Amino acid sequence: MTDPSSTAPQPNISDLATFAKAVDYSLMEQLTPDPDATADGHDHYARQVFSGHYVPVKPTAIADANYVSHSQAFFAQLGLADALAHDASFRQLFSGDLSNAPAPMKRFGWATGYALSIYGTEYTQQCPFHTGNGYGDGRAMSIFEGVFNGQRYEMQLKGGGPTPYCRGADGRAVLRSSVREFLAQEYMHNLGVPSSRSLTLYVSKSETVSRPWYSSNSYSADPDVMVENPVAISTRVAPSFLRVGQIELFARRVRDNAHDNAFAELKQIVVHLIAREYKSEIDVKLGFNNQVIELAKLFQVRLSKLIANWLRVGYCQGNFNSDNCAAGGFTLDYGPFGFCEAFDPEFQPWTGGGKHFSFFNQPAAAEANFHMLWTALRPLLAQDEQALAQLDDVRRGFKDEIQQQCQSMWAAKLGSSEFHPELFGQLMQLMIQTKVDYTIFFRELSHIPNDISSLKKSFYLPTSAEQDKQWQHWLDQWLNLLANEKQDLKTIASNMKRTNPKYTWREWLVAPAYQQAMRGDYSLIEELKQVFSAPYGEQTKAIEEKYYRLRPQEYFRAGGISHYSCSS
Numbered sequence: 001m002t003d004p005s006s007t008a009p010q011p012n013i014s015d016l017a018t019f020a021k022a023v024d025y026s027l028m029e030q031l032t033p034d035p036d037a038t039a040d041g042h043d044h045y046a047r048q049v050f051s052g053h054y055v056p057v058k059p060t061a062i063a064d065a066n067y068v069s070h071s072q073a074f075f076a077q078l079g080l081a082d083a084l085a086h087d088a089s090f091r092q093l094f095s096g097d098l099s100n101a102p103a104p105m106k107r108f109g110w111a112t113g114y115a116l117s118i119y120g121t122e123y124t125q126q127c128p129f130h131t132g133n134g135y136g137d138g139r140a141m142s143i144f145e146g147v148f149n150g151q152r153y154e155m156q157l158k159g160g161g162p163t164p165y166c167r168g169a170d171g172r173a174v175l176r177s178s179v180r181e182f183l184a185q186e187y188m189h190n191l192g193v194p195s196s197r198s199l200t201l202y203v204s205k206s207e208t209v210s211r212p213w214y215s216s217n218s219y220s221a222d223p224d225v226m227v228e229n230p231v232a233i234s235t236r237v238a239p240s241f242l243r244v245g246q247i248e249l250f251a252r253r254v255r256d257n258a259h260d261n262a263f264a265e266l267k268q269i270v271v272h273l274i275a276r277e278y279k280s281e282i283d284v285k286l287g288f289n290n291q292v293i294e295l296a297k298l299f300q301v302r303l304s305k306l307i308a309n310w311l312r313v314g315y316c317q318g319n320f321n322s323d324n325c326a327a328g329g330f331t332l333d334y335g336p337f338g339f340c341e342a343f344d345p346e347f348q349p350w351t352g353g354g355k356h357f358s359f360f361n362q363p364a365a366a367e368a369n370f371h372m373l374w375t376a377l378r379p380l381l382a383q384d385e386q387a388l389a390q391l392d393d394v395r396r397g398f399k400d401e402i403q404q405q406c407q408s409m410w411a412a413k414l415g416s417s418e419f420h421p422e423l424f425g426q427l428m429q430l431m432i433q434t435k436v437d438y439t440i441f442f443r444e445l446s447h448i449p450n451d452i453s454s455l456k457k458s459f460y461l462p463t464s465a466e467q468d469k470q471w472q473h474w475l476d477q478w479l480n481l482l483a484n485e486k487q488d489l490k491t492i493a494s495n496m497k498r499t500n501p502k503y504t505w506r507e508w509l510v511a512p513a514y515q516q517a518m519r520g521d522y523s524l525i526e527e528l529k530q531v532f533s534a535p536y537g538e539q540t541k542a543i544e545e546k547y548y549r550l551r552p553q554e555y556f557r558a559g560g561i562s563h564y565s566c567s568s
């Protein structure tokens with residue numbers, strides 16, 4: 001019989017001392033700290049970090065921290081009482097001041113180094129020392145690792161001041177980008193897309209930083225003004241924040257014979273990755289080499305499913321470098337991301353991201369990141385030819401795996417049990433030609449209409465009689481296919497509505513939330529949280545009228561809405 005106390009939900013945690021009892025640093029303590037780290041965590045200037053897995057760093061608190069928002073849903077999942085988000089000592093901690101962190105919490109956080117590969121090409125230029133030893137968490141640092149309701153979580157401040165990896169920058173995040181990240185993480189979770197989660201968001205009442213941004217009504221590609229922004233600290237939570245780029249960093253050091261412990265550090269970080277992200281799926285009784293092969297296989301499946309999900313919901317990561325690719329296979333780093341409104345397979349909100357990180361190119365971008373993880377794992381198996389051959393087989397299987405995941409996603413989006421390439425190809429052509437709203441189109445289709453009149457709600461361009469005929473022809477073919485499905489239309493429609501969200505992220509409806517927040521009004525953030533909490537549901541008429549809408553003409557090509565050249 002199972003012990004009922006182990007399955008019972010924890011009582012609500014309503015004070016910091018109880019919260020701190022969930023701390024468990026046992027896994028991170030198996031890693032190697034930077035031997036050159038300072039004793040007190042005052043380590044806020046760009047410097048090279050030559051070895052070790054993390055650098056202990058004291059966060060720099062934001063001044064006069066004020067509550068903006070917390071995720072009620074995620075608090076509930078952790079067993080935290082909502083009141084805790086307003087508790088002065090909790091706020092102090094999650095706005096970067098660890099001076100009163102109760103034992104057994106440490107009074108410093110930790111930042112990690114990582115390598116950067118862009119689309120499968122290694123870079124060190126972004127590192128101020130051009131060695132790669134100064135690149136990593138420049139403004140992110142974890143302050144907590146612990147277990148809630150049997151689940152292990154790491155909590156990471158974003159915007160908590162500079163670290164040795166800050167590259168001379170201020171280590172801050174502005175309220176605008178913090179609001180976006182805070183809302184987007186929870187929205188993705190509610191869409192059923194694996195993601196880091198949002199815990200809290202606090203803003204400074206007195207501290208601002210200046211960032212390039214767009215003036216109102218600007219159609220400029222690049223920011224045209226400097227804007228004073230309040231600084232904020234958001235806390236994100238995940239089983240770990242290990243990135244593909246992090247594993248890469250240690251593998252590069254092995255290859256370059258950077259120091260005597262390089263191989264041991266690579267092995268340690270991979271053992272750690274397995275423990276943190278793949279423990280339940282990898283048999284600990286397997287030898288290490290077989291565990292590495294399993295890791296590659298599992299990551300391949302997770303990453304492929306993740307990308308299929310991104311395509312399903314219209315998400316474009318924008319900057320899918322290896323350092324923005326979580327080794328646990330979930331969405332990480334909500335910087336220059338966006339959601340596709342008017343359908344364009346080359347949709348890309350970040351002006352620096354080019355075509356290679358655009359919407360429909362994400363499977364290829366993912367393959368480049370998978371390639372980097374595979375490359376980083378290979379040195380571990382160098383002495384075992386058979387294992388190496390198996391690992392190389394996994395690498396070769398990536399294209400098939402992601403293609404299969406994407407095809408079953410498209411089939412589900414179209415309510416069918418199988419993928420029909422021709423019908424799909426025709427649909428893509430029509431969607432591009434007519435410029436349909438990606439979300440509204442698939443949602444309207446989920447009602448399985450007999451004619452195209454309701455689909456027209458999603459059209460950005462007027463259609464000719466000939467185009468209407470093409471659309472109707474496509475619809476008729478699709479309806480014929482559905483008629484041959486085993487399930488009845490009612491069941492298919494309800495499955496489609498659970499696949500095709502009604503409410504998407506529309507940047508022009510989110511921007512007012514961070515603009516108002518900059519003036520101290522957080523009501524729109526709360527409203528958006530509500531809308532994003534049930535993206536597949538039918539919500540009130542008022543919400544439908546406000547959020548289930550085509551993007552107004554004036555927001556096409558609008559700086560800061562349709563595109564951004566920076567996001568921090």
Ligand SMILES: Nc1ncnc2c1ncn2[C@@H]1O[C@H](COP(=O)(O)OP(=O)(O)OP(=O)(O)O)[C@@H](O)[C@H]1O
Pocket residue numbers: 135136137138139140162165166167169170171172173323324332333334335568
């Ligand atoms: N204001 C800043 N101060 C210090 N470092 C920064 C700042 N902004 C960005 N960085 C660093 O620059 C690199 C690239 O930035 P990017 O926009 O991908 O990261 P981010 O949004 O800070 O990070 P994350 O990937 O942790 O979500 C990262 O290593 C990041 O830590």
Ligand SMILES: [Mg+2]
Pocket residue numbers: 323324333335
């Ligand atoms: Mg990043």
